[in-house]
Amino acid sequence: MTLENEKYGLFAVANATAHELTYRIPAGLQQQMQRGVLCALPVQGRKLVGAFLGWCDKPSFECRPVEGVIENCPPLKSKLVDLLYWVAGYYCAPLGRTIHLAGPGFLWSPEAHLKRHKRTEKRARKIRNETENEALPLKQLTEEQQAAVRAVASSEDGRTTLLQGVTGSGKTEVYLHLVAQTLESGKTALVLVPEIALTPQMCERFRVHFPRQLAVLHSGLTAVEYEREWFRAAGGEAGVVLGVRSAVFAPLENIGLIIVDEEHEQSYKCDEFPCYQARDVAVKRSQLENARCLLGSATPSLESFLNAERGRYSKVQLQTRHSRLSNRTELFQYRPKLHSTGGIGRGVVKSSQFSFTGPVVAQGVVDLIADAHARGEQSMVILNRRGFAQFVLCGDCGEALKCPNCSVSTTLHSRGTRELCHYCGFSRPTLSECTSCKSSKLVHMGIGTQNLEQELSERIHGLVVDRLDRDVLTSHSRLSEIISKFRSGETHCLVGTQMLSKGHDFPKVTLVAVLNVEDGLFVPDYRSAERTFQLLCQAAGRSGRGRIAGVVAVQSLGANHPVIHLALEGAVDRFLADELQMRQLGWHPPVCRQILVEMQHSNENYLLQQAAQLQKDLAEIWQAQKLTPADVRLTGPMPAVLSKLRGVHRVHLVISARKEIHPARLVPPELSVRKELQHIMRVDVDPFSFL
Numbered sequence: 056m057t058l059e060n061e062k063y064g065l066f067a068v069a070n071a072t073a074h075e076l077t078y079r080i081p082a083g084l085q086q087q088m089q090r091g092v093l094c095a096l097p098v099q100g101r102k103l104v105g106a107f108l109g110w111c112d113k114p115s116f117e118c119r120p121v122e123g124v125i126e127n128c129p130p131l132k133s134k135l136v137d138l139l140y141w142v143a144g145y146y147c148a149p150l151g152r153t154i155h156l157a158g159p160g161f162l163w164s165p166e167a168h169l170k171r172h173k174r175t176e177k178r179a180r181k182i183r184n185e186t187e188n189e190a191l192p193l194k195q196l197t198e199e200q201q202a203a204v205r206a207v208a209s210s211e212d213g214r215t216t217l218l219q220g221v222t223g224s225g226k227t228e229v230y231l232h233l234v235a236q237t238l239e240s241g242k243t244a245l246v247l248v249p250e251i252a253l254t255p256q257m258c259e260r261f262r263v264h265f266p267r268q269l270a271v272l273h274s275g276l277t278a279v280e281y282e283r284e285w286f287r288a289a290g291g292e293a294g295v296v297l298g299v300r301s302a303v304f305a306p307l308e309n310i311g312l313i314i315v316d317e318e319h320e321q322s323y324k325c326d327e328f329p330c331y332q333a334r335d336v337a338v339k340r341s342q343l344e345n346a347r348c349l350l351g352s353a354t355p356s357l358e359s360f361l362n363a364e365r366g367r368y369s370k371v372q373l374q375t376r377h378s379r380l381s382n383r384t385e386l387f388q389y390r391p392k393l394h395s396t397g398g399i400g401r402g403v404v405k406s407s408q409f410s411f412t413g414p415v416v417a418q419g420v421v422d423l424i425a426d427a428h429a430r431g432e433q434s435m436v437i438l439n440r441r442g443f444a445q446f447v448l449c450g451d452c453g454e455a456l457k458c459p460n461c462s463v464s465t466t467l468h469s470r471g472t473r474e475l476c477h478y479c480g481f482s483r484p485t486l487s488e489c490t491s492c493k494s495s496k497l498v499h500m501g502i503g504t505q506n507l508e509q510e511l512s513e514r515i516h517g518l519v520v521d522r523l524d525r526d527v528l529t530s531h532s533r534l535s536e537i538i539s540k541f542r543s544g545e546t547h548c549l550v551g552t553q554m555l556s557k558g559h560d561f562p563k564v565t566l567v568a569v570l571n572v573e574d575g576l577f578v579p580d581y582r583s584a585e586r587t588f589q590l591l592c593q594a595a596g597r598s599g600r601g602r603i604a605g606v607v608a609v610q611s612l613g614a615n616h617p618v619i620h621l622a623l624e625g626a627v628d629r630f631l632a633d634e635l636q637m638r639q640l641g642w643h644p645p646v647c648r649q650i651l652v653e654m655q656h657s658n659e660n661y662l663l664q665q666a667a668q669l670q671k672d673l674a675e676i677w678q679a680q681k682l683t684p685a686d687v688r689l690t691g692p693m694p695a696v697l698s699k700l701r702g703v704h705r706v707h708l709v710i711s712a713r714k715e716i717h718p719a720r721l722v723p724p725e726l727s728v729r730k731e732l733q734h735i736m737r738v739d740v741d742p743f744s745f746l
C-alpha cells in the first residue's frame with residue numbers, strides 16, 4: 056500500500072460518548088467522502104452509522120477501516136453539521152451524543168437502511184397514484200399584518216424578529232405569507248410548533264396552501280411515515296417543513312426562513328441530554344444559514360422579550376384581533392370547605408393539598424357553565440395543578456403514600472382505587488394503611504380532573520362532560536376521539552389540565568374557567584409567575600373564537616395576585632417589564648446564565664463523593680480562567696427536589712454566571728466525557744425545570 060492511499064478521517068458516531076472517532080478510509084471510498092456522508096463503521100464490535108466530518112492526519116494509534124458508504128441516503132447538509140457542532144459546544148455535550156439529532160432512528164443503523172431500501176421501491180409505485188390537491192390562495196392581509204410581513208421580509212439576513220400578537224390577530228396568516236414569499240424566492244422554510252397532536256388545525260392551514268411542498272415531522276407519525284416525510288425534505292422535494300422541537304434539525308438546505316410559533320412554550324426545551332432549546336437552536340440555525348427567523352407569541356418568553364429590549368431581536372406587534380370579540384372576565388374568590396385532618400398542616404400547605412368535603416367549583420362558575428350550555432354553547436374548565444395531583448395523606452402522622460422507588464407521592468387514579476407513580480410507572484391498589492405508622496386514617500387529598508368531571512355532570516342537568524389530561528395523551532386515537540366529539544358538539548364541556556389552554560380552536564366555546572390559579576403562583580420557582588400569566592392569557596385566548604363574545608372565569612382561593620389582574624387585562628408588556636425587574640433583582644435568568652448539573656447514582660455515598668469532587672474541580676477550572684464570584688456562582692451540591700427516582704439518588708449543582716460567559720467555559724466538554732462522570736452526570740444549560 057502506498058502512502059498516497061493511506062487516508063484518515065474523523066467521524067461523528069451516534070451515541071458514542073466521544074466527540075469524534077478516527078477511521079482509515081480505503082482507497083475505493085475516498086472519492087465519495089464529503090462532509091456529512093453517512094458511512095457504516097465498526098464500533099466496539101458493532102456496526103454503526105457515522106457521519107464524515109473531515110480528513111485528518113494518520114493517528115498514533117491503530118485504527119479500523121470504514122466499511123462502506125450508506126447508499127441512497129443523502130449526506131447530512133454541511134450547515135447542519137455546523138449547527139450540531141454549535142449545539143455540542145453550547146449544551147456541553149460531546150458530538151457523539153449530539154449527532155443523532157440530525158435525523159430519525161433509522162439513519163443510525165446500517166440494517167435499517169437495507170429495510171428502507173425495499174420499502175422505497177414499493178412507495179414509488181404508490182405515490183404516483185396519489186391525487187395532488189390544488190393550493191388554496193392566501194388570504195388578503197390587513198394593513199397591520201402586511202406591515203409585519205414587510206418588517207420581517209426587509210430585515211437583514213440572519214436577523215431574528217419577535218412577533219408579538221394576541222390570539223386571533225392573524226400571526227398564522229403572517230407566517231403563511233412569509234413562507235409563500237420564501238418559496239417564491241427559491242428558498243426553503245422551516246416552521247416549528249409546540250405540539251402537533253393538540254393543534255391539527257395548524258397543520259391543515261399549511262397543507263391547504265402548500266399541498267405539494269409541505270412535509271410534516273412529529274411523533275404522532277409512524278416510523279415509516281416519518282421516514283417518508285424526512286426524505287421528502289432531505290431530497291429537496293418538500294420546501295416547507297412543519298414540525299415539533301426535533302424538526303429544528305430538519306434536513307433542509309438553502310433555508311430562507313425559520314418560524315417558531317408559540318415561542319414561549321416549554322415543550323421546545325428538550326429534557327434529555329443534550330438539553331437543547333429548539334427556539335434558541337432555531338435562532339442559531341438562521342444565523343448560520345443567513346436566513347430570517349421569526350418568533351411568534353401572544354405572551355413572549357422573558358428571554359425573547361429581553362433580547363428585543365436589548366436590540367438583539369427586532370420586534371413587531373399585531374394588536375388588532377381579527378377574528379374575535381373581546382372577552383368579559385370574571386374573578387371568583389371561593390374557598391371550598393376544608394376537611395379537618397388533625398395531623399396535617401406541617402410545613403407549607405399548597406392549595407391542592409386540602410381535602411374538600413363540599414363542592415370544588417364555585418356556584419358562580421357553575422351558573423356560567425349552565426348558562427352557556429342552555430344557549431347551546433360550549434365550555435372548557437382548566438384545573439391548574441402544576442405537578443400536584445391527588446394523593447393520599449395519613450391523618451395521624453402526616454406522611455403521604457409514596458412510591459417505593461422514588462421520593463414522590465403516588466398519584467390516585469381510577470377514582471382513587473389505584474396509586475400510580477408518574478415517574479417510574481409503579482402501580483398498586485391504593486393502600487388502606489399508612490406505611491410509616493400503620494394508621495388507617497388515610498385522607499385522599501387534592502382535586503383531580505376526574506372529580507371535576509363527575510361534579511360538573513352531577514350539578515348541571517344534561518351536561519355531557521369529557522376529560523382531557525395527561526393520562527389521555529398517551530394514546531393518539533383516544534385524544535383525537537375526545538377532540539372530535541367536542542368539536543362536533545356531542546360533548547358540552549371539556550375538563551382538563553394546562554394542556555387544554557394550548558392552541559385549540561373551537562368556535563363554539565364561549566366560556567373558559569380556570570380553577571386553582573394560585574397553584575402555579577406559589578411553587579418555589581422563579582418562573583411560576585410567568586407560567587401562570589401564560590396559562591391565563593392562553594386560556595383567555597381559547598374563549599370566544601367564533602362569532603360570539605366569550606367569558607373567562609377565574610376561580611381563586613382569594614389571592615389578589617397582580618399577575619392575575621395583568622393577565623386578565625391583557626397587559627403583556629407591563630407584566631414582562633415588571634417580571635424582568637424581579638429577575639434582575641434576584642439575578643435569575645434571562646438576566647444571568649444558568650446551568651443545572653444533575654448527578655445520579657444508586658449509591659448515595661459514592662454520589663455525594665463525586666459531587667463534592669466535581670464542586671472542587673469546577674472551582675479550580677473557574678479560578679484558572681480568572682473568573683471571580685462576580686462572574687460565576689455555584690449553589691449546591693444539594694439533593695434534588697425529587698431526591699430519589701426509580702431507586703436512584705439525585706443531586707443538583709446550580710451554576711449562575713454572567714451571560715457573556717460561554718457555557719463551555721463553565722462546564723468544559725472534557726468533564727462530560729470523563730470516565731467517572733460519563734454515566735452519572737447530566738448537564739442542562741438554560742434549564743427550565745429544577746425537579
Ligand code: ADP
Nearest residue numbers: 194195196197222223224225226227228377378
Ligand atoms: P393567531 O395565529 O394570531 O392566533 P390566526 O392567524 O389563527 O391568529 O387568525 C385567527 C383567525 O382569523 C383565523 O381563522 C384566520 O384565518 C382569520 N384571519 C386572520 N387574518 C385574516 C385576514 N387578513 N383575512 C381573513 N381572515 C383572517
Ligand code: ZN
Nearest residue numbers: 449452489492
Ligand atoms: Zn401515618
Ligand code: ZN
Nearest residue numbers: 458461476479
Ligand atoms: Zn416511582
